Amino acid sequence: EMEKLEKYLGGVKEMKKLPGAMFVVDPRKEHNAIAEARKLHIPIVAIVDTNCDPDEVDYVIPANDDAIRAIRLIASTMANAVQEGRQGADAEVEETLAEAEAEKVEEE
Known part of the structure; x- marks a missing residue:
């Protein structure tokens, strides 16, 4: 039982924070994942078929x-x-850091 849990949930325990969204190919097959994401308020993006x-x-x-x-x-x-x-x-963060550094230099 522990091996099964480790196999299916091992990647989750390594996460430092919750994902910003979850992408699902088949919500019907992945109903457990969708239920968990709902509980954790993780937005769900999914391919939804007529079924x-x-x-x-x-x-x-x-x-x-x-x-x-x-x-x-x-x-x-x-x-x-x-x-x-x-x-x-990443580019936006780098630009903000560069602007902050430039302001710091101007103040000195």
């Missing part, structure tokens, strides 16, 4: 969650958007 309840998802992507090509396209688009967002956030 799923869209009310359980915060951001619905209407698509066939059984079509491999559709899943691959949507997942890669999501991954690219996350990477672009992180790069933009």
Whole structure:
């Protein structure tokens, strides 16, 4: 039983903070993950097929969650958007630090 828990939840215990959002391919199959995310107030982005309840998802992507090509396209688009967002956030932090350093030098 402990091995099973470690296998499925081992990555979660290594997290330093809760994720800003959760991406789900099939909400019907991942109903436990959705329930946990709801309890923790984690926004849920999901591919929702006609056999799923869209009310359980915060951001619905209407698509066939059984079509491999559709899943691959949507997942890669999501991954690219996350990477672009992180790069933009990193650049913004660097710019803010540079401005603060420049102000500090001007004060001296």
